Amino acid sequence: MHQVEIATTQETLLDSPEMVLNMGPQHPSTHGVLRVVLKLDGETVIDLDCDIGYLHRGMEKIAENRMYTMIAPYWDRLDYIAAVSNGLVWVETVEQMMGLPVPPRAHYLRTILTELNRIASHLLWLATHALDIGAVTVLLWALREREEILKIFERQFGARLTCHAWRVGGMPNDAYDDFNKDVRQFVNNFPKRLEEYETVLSENRIWLSRTVGIGVISGEDAIAIGLSGPALRGSGVAWDVRKSRPYAAYADMDFDIPLGENGDTYDRYLVRLEEMRQSRRIIDQALEKLPDGPVNAKLPKIVKPPAGDYYHSIEGPKGEIGCYLVSDGTAQPWRVRVRPPSFINLQALKQMCVGHLVADVVAIIGTLDIVLGEIDR
Amino acid sequence: MPLVPIPKPTFVQKLKRFFMIDLLKGLGLTLKYNLGALVDKDAVAGKGIYTEQYPKVRPDVAPRFHGAPRLNMDPETHDTLCIACNLCAIACPEDCIDVIPMDVEIIVAGKPRKKKVIDEFIFDTSRCMFCALCQEACPTSCLELTQDFELATYSRAGFVWNREMLEQGRETVKYTS
Ligand code: SF4
Ligand code: SF4
Numbered sequence: 001m002h003q004v005e006i007a008t009t010q011e012t013l014l015d016s017p018e019m020v021l022n023m024g025p026q027h028p029s030t031h032g033v034l035r036v037v038l039k040l041d042g043e044t045v046i047d048l049d050c051d052i053g054y055l056h057r058g059m060e061k062i063a064e065n066r067m068y069t070m071i072a073p074y075w076d077r078l079d080y081i082a083a084v085s086n087g088l089v090w091v092e093t094v095e096q097m098m099g100l101p102v103p104p105r106a107h108y109l110r111t112i113l114t115e116l117n118r119i120a121s122h123l124l125w126l127a128t129h130a131l132d133i134g135a136v137t138v139l140l141w142a143l144r145e146r147e148e149i150l151k152i153f154e155r156q157f158g159a160r161l162t163c164h165a166w167r168v169g170g171m172p173n174d175a176y177d178d179f180n181k182d183v184r185q186f187v188n189n190f191p192k193r194l195e196e197y198e199t200v201l202s203e204n205r206i207w208l209s210r211t212v213g214i215g216v217i218s219g220e221d222a223i224a225i226g227l228s229g230p231a232l233r234g235s236g237v238a239w240d241v242r243k244s245r246p247y248a249a250y251a252d253m254d255f256d257i258p259l260g261e262n263g264d265t266y267d268r269y270l271v272r273l274e275e276m277r278q279s280r281r282i283i284d285q286a287l288e289k290l291p292d293g294p295v296n297a298k299l300p301k302i303v304k305p306p307a308g309d310y311y312h313s314i315e316g317p318k319g320e321i322g323c324y325l326v327s328d329g330t331a332q333p334w335r336v337r338v339r340p341p342s343f344i345n346l347q348a349l350k351q352m353c354v355g356h357l358v359a360d361v362v363a364i365i366g367t368l369d370i371v372l373g374e375i376d377r
Numbered sequence: 378m379p380l381v382p383i384p385k386p387t388f389v390q391k392l393k394r395f396f397m398i399d400l401l402k403g404l405g406l407t408l409k410y411n412l413g414a415l416v417d418k419d420a421v422a423g424k425g426i427y428t429e430q431y432p433k434v435r436p437d438v439a440p441r442f443h444g445a446p447r448l449n450m451d452p453e454t455h456d457t458l459c460i461a462c463n464l465c466a467i468a469c470p471e472d473c474i475d476v477i478p479m480d481v482e483i484i485v486a487g488k489p490r491k492k493k494v495i496d497e498f499i500f501d502t503s504r505c506m507f508c509a510l511c512q513e514a515c516p517t518s519c520l521e522l523t524q525d526f527e528l529a530t531y532s533r534a535g536f537v538w539n540r541e542m543l544e545q546g547r548e549t550v551k552y553t554s
Contacts, residue, residue, distance in 0.1 A: 066470050067470075069468075069510070070468075070469075070470035070510065071470075072508075073470065073506055073508035073510070074470070137403075137407055144427075151439075154438065154439045154441075154442065155439040155440075155441065156441070157441070158439065158441035158442050158443040158509060158522070159442070159443055159507060162506070164508040164509065164510075172509070172513065173441065176439075176441070196406060199402050199403060199406050200402075200403040200406060200407070201403075203398075203399040203402070204399050204400065204403055205394065205399055205400065
């Protein structure tokens with residue numbers, strides 16, 4: 001069993017001994033199999049430690065024994081909520097290492113579909129986060145909208161969750177016949193739905209008292225830990241890979257990066273809601289400008305990047321997904337390393353939780369939006 | 378733990394809180410949904426049911442869906458389309474395909490020649506992740522992932538499909554209520 005090393009000794013209230021409490025790995029609100037060992041003084045958290053690795057499948061090692069074209073479906077299983085974004089980081093890394101020119105239509109379709117995936121991921125986050133805190137209605141509504149996105153994915157990729165969406169050099173298929181109509185319909189309906197979530201949550205006094213001032217992290221601390229994504233932007237740091245190192249067709253898009261001020265759970269909630277609006281804007285523009293043409297580059301018979309190493313990252317729904325690839329010039333990678341956003345975001349848990357109540361730990365795990373498939377790999 | 382100063386509510390906000398405007402707004406919206414479900418066109422038979430009525434009603438899956446594998450046959454001659462090229466087995470990241478060829482003697486322009494044809498085809502659906510790489514590799518559109526999605530069996534051996542199962546497909550169970 002994992003030994004918790006808790007060094008801090010602290011005066012406890014009533015001089016009662018501190019209590020060590022196991023939360024997880026089967027706890028429903030740890031979002032997977034995460035074990036959190038809490039050290040408590042009454043109901044206040046004094047210290048905590050995370051125990052991860054229950055879902056380890058050895059993805060990076062598997063990748064060393066597969067051809068370059070075969071690895072993308074495994075990448076879907078890292079962050080299975082955002083399979084489309086994860087697949088994209090792999091194919092873009094290989095393409096850029098080989099210098100493959102990807103046709104513009106493929107870039108635009110990639111932009112649309114990854115943004116749809118961002119909305120789907122944020123919706124699932126909203127659903128489970130609200131459920132953890134006690135607002136059950138939002139779960140049903142958010143999953144209803146997510147279903148529409150998953151239907152688009154099913155028609156486009158042939159699968160709903162682990163889509164295997166991209167191939168090195170482009171896409172497996174062009175957009176299906178009603179693609180424009182379906183996406184347009186979603187884009188038109190979505191703002192009304194977002195307003196509904198805001199009506200139930202944003203001003204609700206229970207929601208406010210459970211989120212405002214909970215899990216605060218300052219901008220400097222967030223940068224020091226290496227947070228990325230909404231968890232970083234909630235603390236007011238303007239960093240988004242889509243803006244700073246544009247990939248796919250993001251350079252042509254006009255969108256804003258929402259920023260929080262206080263770095264608490266409520267700000268991160270606002271940031272994610274606004275991000276969904278911005279994603280909708282990006283999809284709207286990309287659909288307007290969607291060029292015609294092929295969706296696949298001409299591939300050599302065997303995909304073999306030149307020997308060397310390469311790092312590429314994209315902005316996933318949860319933060320910066322990076323992929324570091326070392327090639328020795330053969331048909332299989334020599335070493336692959338993933339930079340999973342959830343793993344690094346989880347490191348902030350201790351700093352955010354200490355001093356709060358046990359019930360707030362649930363809210364803070366929810367606000368970090370972690371996926372254990374990605375943390376354990 | 379850095380604390381955030383919680384903004385003091387203004388007078389209007391206090392008034393709104395006192396009359397529970399925030400809660401009433403949310404409750405009103407949910408009530409609208411509850412009553413609206415009774416007349417909603419999307420709901421099943423106006424009963425306010427939105428969920429899929431599986432297994433009574435099977436969902437329509439998309440034409441591109443990656444489901445149960447199938448080996449296609451020539452629609453006219455009913456010969457298999459498979460040319461035993463082994464490309465699908467090479468493309469598969471999970472090694473779940475085994476193509477077992479055999480040699481047959483054929484006469485080409487009066488001379489006897491050996492030709493490789495398919496003898497047995499093993500597809501392990503329990504290891505398959507339905508990525509469709511095999512389907513894309515097949516040069517004759519023989520191997521195809523179909524819309525059939527009910528793959529559960531009672532034994533591990535039941536997941537391993539042989540050529541006959543792949544060509545005929547499995548019988549679809551009809552559920553009755
Ligand atoms: S779908 Fe993918 S995993 Fe399954 S047999 Fe085909 S290539 Fe292999
Ligand atoms: S790729 Fe197609 S033709 Fe070749 S062995 Fe597989 S199923 Fe048969």
